[in-house]
Amino acid sequence: MRFTDGFWLLxxxxxxxxxxxxxxxxxxxxxxxxxxxxxxxTTRGDTxxxxxxxxxxxxxLPDVIRVRIEHHTGGGEPLRFPVHEEPGAGSxxxxxxxxxxxxxxxxxxxxxGAPWSLSFLGDGVPLTASGAKSQAWVQVAHDAxxxxxxxxxxxxxxxxxxxxxxxxxxxxxxxxxxxxFGPFVKNGQTVEVWNADGGxxxxxxxxxxxxxxxxxxxxxxxxxxxxxxxxVGSEAVERVQFSVRxxxxxxxxxxxxxxxxxxxxxxxxxxxxARVPAWSYGPWLSTSFTTDYDxxxxxxxxxxxxxxxxxxxxxxxxxxxxxEFNWVDFEWDPRVFPDPEGMLARLHERGLRVSxxxxxxxxxxxxxxxxxxxxxxxxxxxxxxxxxxxxxQAGMGLVDFTNADxxxxxxxxxxxxxxxxxxxxxxxxxxxxxxxGVVFADGSDPERMHNxxxxxxxxxxxxxxxxxxxxxxxxxxxxxxxxxGQTLPVHWGGDSTSTFASMAETxxxxxxxxxxxxxxxxxxxxxxxxxPDAAVFKRWTAFGLLSSxxxxxxxxxxxxxxxxxxDEDAPGSAVRVARRFAALKNRxxxxxxxxxxxxxxxxxxxxxxxxxEFPDDPTSVHLDRQYLLGPDLLVAPVFTVDGSVEVYLxxxxxxxxxxxxxxxxxxxxxxxxxxxxxxxxxxxxxxLPLGRREDRPDTDHLDGLTLLVHPAxxxxxxxxxxxxxxxxxxxxxxxxxxxxxxxxSDLADGWGAQLAGGERVEASGGKxxxx
Numbered sequence: 001m002r003f004t005d006g007f008w009l010l011x012x013x014x015x016x017x018x019x020x021x022x023x024x025x026x027x028x029x030x031x032x033x034x035x036x037x038x039x040x041x042t043t044r045g046d047t048x049x050x051x052x053x054x055x056x057x058x059x060x061l062p063d064v065i066r067v068r069i070e071h072h073t074g075g076g077e078p079l080r081f082p083v084h085e086e087p088g089a090g091s092x093x094x095x096x097x098x099x100x101x102x103x104x105x106x107x108x109x110x111x112x113g114a115p116w117s118l119s120f121l122g123d124g125v126p127l128t129a130s131g132a133k134s135q136a137w138v139q140v141a142h143d144a145x146x147x148x149x150x151x152x153x154x155x156x157x158x159x160x161x162x163x164x165x166x167x168x169x170x171x172x173x174x175x176x177x178x179x180x181f182g183p184f185v186k187n188g189q190t191v192e193v194w195n196a197d198g199g200x201x202x203x204x205x206x207x208x209x210x211x212x213x214x215x216x217x218x219x220x221x222x223x224x225x226x227x228x229x230x231x232v233g234s235e236a237v238e239r240v241q242f243s244v245r246x247x248x249x250x251x252x253x254x255x256x257x258x259x260x261x262x263x264x265x266x267x268x269x270x271x272x273x274a275r276v277p278a279w280s281y282g283p284w285l286s287t288s289f290t291t292d293y294d295x296x297x298x299x300x301x302x303x304x305x306x307x308x309x310x311x312x313x314x315x316x317x318x319x320x321x322x323x324e325f326n327w328v329d330f331e332w333d334p335r336v337f338p339d340p341e342g343m344l345a346r347l348h349e350r351g352l353r354v355s356x357x358x359x360x361x362x363x364x365x366x367x368x369x370x371x372x373x374x375x376x377x378x379x380x381x382x383x384x385x386x387x388x389x390x391x392x393q394a395g396m397g398l399v400d401f402t403n404a405d406x407x408x409x410x411x412x413x414x415x416x417x418x419x420x421x422x423x424x425x426x427x428x429x430x431x432x433x434x435x436x437g438v439v440f441a442d443g444s445d446p447e448r449m450h451n452x453x454x455x456x457x458x459x460x461x462x463x464x465x466x467x468x469x470x471x472x473x474x475x476x477x478x479x480x481x482x483x484x485g486q487t488l489p490v491h492w493g494g495d496s497t498s499t500f501a502s503m504a505e506t507x508x509x510x511x512x513x514x515x516x517x518x519x520x521x522x523x524x525x526x527x528x529x530x531x532p533d534a535a536v537f538k539r540w541t542a543f544g545l546l547s548s549x550x551x552x553x554x555x556x557x558x559x560x561x562x563x564x565x566x567d568e569d570a571p572g573s574a575v576r577v578a579r580r581f582a583a584l585k586n587r588x589x590x591x592x593x594x595x596x597x598x599x600x601x602x603x604x605x606x607x608x609x610x611x612x613e614f615p616d617d618p619t620s621v622h623l624d625r626q627y628l629l630g631p632d633l634l635v636a637p638v639f640t641v642d643g644s645v646e647v648y649l650x651x652x653x654x655x656x657x658x659x660x661x662x663x664x665x666x667x668x669x670x671x672x673x674x675x676x677x678x679x680x681x682x683x684x685x686x687x688l689p690l691g692r693r694e695d696r697p698d699t700d701h702l703d704g705l706t707l708l709v710h711p712a713x714x715x716x717x718x719x720x721x722x723x724x725x726x727x728x729x730x731x732x733x734x735x736x737x738x739x740x741x742x743x744x745s746d747l748a749d750g751w752g753a754q755l756a757g758g759e760r761v762e763a764s765g766g767k768x769x770x771x
């Protein structure tokens with residue numbers, strides 16, 4: 001939200017009280033408390049009749065510093081995100097001229113007196129600062145000239161705000177803020193952190209996360225679950241401004257210095273991505289949304305996949321497994337699914353897992369509506385009536401997940417489906433949550449609950465799955481999220497259109513989400529809205545099957561590959577494309593599982609923007625049409641009909657996994673690929689574990705394992721781990737020795753290794769020697 005009229009003036013109706021000086025610096029235990037008057041104090045009379053800000057600094061974790069700016073505190077502690085803290089993580093020193101808060105290698109320095117100066121240093125190097133006219137309590141008159149509020153929020157007038165501004169250095173670029181489909185680099189943008197069901201083709205986003213990181217070694221997490229407005233080098237082009245409605249604002253400065261270390265510390269603060277099971281990495285096939293289907297249709301799809309050699313791990317039933325106008329009632333539509341238990345058992349006999357669609361809303365015709373309304377399980381209006389509207393479902397009500405009894409009621413309905421044989425849930429929606437005129441059971445401010453609502457919804461569903469299947473078997477397919485949502489994977493990118501442009505914006509959204517702490521991500525192969533032409537579907541298939549998770553899904557048409565070509569056996573047909581890349585993804589399962597373990601352990605996402613692995617390469621700063629799948633496999637999706645694509649390779653010798661060619665990096669390449677190919681390069685110095693099985697990802701990966709070795713010169717060594725079926729790791733170490741490469745492991749045999757482009761050599765006695 002913009003408050004100023006250019007550099008000098010405020011907008012009409014805006015009054016800003018800026019923090020002018022650090023008047024008092026006081027240590028209170030592990031905190032530094034700074035009294036910040038909004039005008040310089042030169043006489044005793046200056047202390048009268050003016051707003052004063054209280055700025056409190058502390059260290060919740062090593063290399064993380066919290067800053068809280070408060071005006072009036074009588075309203076109590078507002079709802080915030082839960083964060084992890086370690087007592088004694090920092091220290092406070094107050095001197096004559098300044099006070100210092102230290103946390104690991106991060107320091108915050110507050111200079112006594114005027115002008116206001118709060119600076120952050122990492123390893124002694126300046127990172128950013130809050131200077132003159134950065135911190136403010138702002139009053140917005142009823143007739144003020146302000147930007148429109150996001151849809152669903154009242155007009156931003158007649159209230160107060162608190163804002164902070166942090167300096168941007170020359171060449172500093174900003175990333176993250178959730179799954180955003182616009183430009184990957186956020187400089188110059190106004191970003192409203194407010195969940196909305198806006199598709200992938202607008203500035204709205206399903207997954208808004210008030211966290212950003214920059215290429216200068218730090219990130220900023222604004223601990224405000226309600227609406228947060230970011231001006232990223234836009235209102236003040238030398239600064240990032242973030243503002244919230246109310247009397248206080250809290251944020252954390254997170255030090256790296258590398259982007260991966262920033263994510264590691266941010267996810268230590270807000271929550272690590274959870275592990276997901278091996279079977280979830282295989283291809284998912286959906287009924288699609290408004291298509292007609294029954295068990296015969298589903299069986300036809302599955303027989304068609306099997307007959308064509310197309311592997312499948314999960315079958316998903318979208319909305320119409322329930323009867324129309326009844327969403328949600330958790331009951332299979334008996335007109336088309338008269339024997340759901342038998343059908344699910346038959347699907348399991350095929351080796352498939354089953355996913356079903358749900359949402360957190362209850363339509364008025366659902367038998368559950370009256371039950372939930374009578375018990376007080378639905379969100380109510382301020383007059384005590386049930387909040388309802390007709391957008392999406394007729395007379396729809398909203399489950400109140402702040403009510404423990406409502407959560408237990410909702411979970412019990414899910415338990416019935418799990419007993420029938422359902423393995424996981426697509427937790428759709430969660431964005432259409434009113435922010436005004438309603439009352440939540442626990443008294444939460446509706447504006448602050450709006451973005452938090454999907455977190456509570458998904459937590460309720462995940463808890464039931466963990467109870468029934470165990471921690472390592474929990475998989476959601478969620479659309480909406482906010483900070484902390486990474487603990488409840490997997491998330492998918494929402495409603496895209498079936499075009500190359502939408503395919504590219506979808507990737508930008510996934511890369512932004514990856515830099516917001518989310519470890520796993522998917523999207524609708526072929527796009528959701530409309531029916532893709534054959535070229536779009538084939539290119540999207542390759543992209544989708546080289547993503548963290550892979551689902552064929554659409555709106556009003558099926559996404560089985562054989563409907564896209566007259567001759568499905570011809571080179572470049574959709575069937576052949578799907579077969580090639582699905583088989584490849586299943587062989588990559590041990591590699592992807594290791595990447596998933598890294599995500600759970602450090603917060604590094606499975607799909608990684610180039611910046612994350614190559615932060616010192618200036619070209620990586622703006623790359624948003626390619627990524628790394630795990631640490632070592634570079635993927636550049638093709639966004640053109642004719643197969644032309646540009647890809648940037650950082651320094652070193654890369655190996656084309658599909659082409660078998662060695663290519664020197666440090667340059668851009670222009671390539672042309674047929675439908676069965678795309679730029680797919682193995683990073684220098686990699687050891688890529690490849691499974692033997694092409695039909696499924698949940699197998700014994702040590703049986704017939706191949707380690708594809710791409711060394712990086714003399715003296716090189718690399719250790720990778722492959723998980724046993726019980727989840728325990730087995731280590732393999734490759735190293736260069738006198739012109740040869742040796743791979744060793746405690747595992748005696750049953751595996752082999754090969755140099756990139758070479759032949760496989762069987763291991764003997766836990767050792768494989770390559771030439």
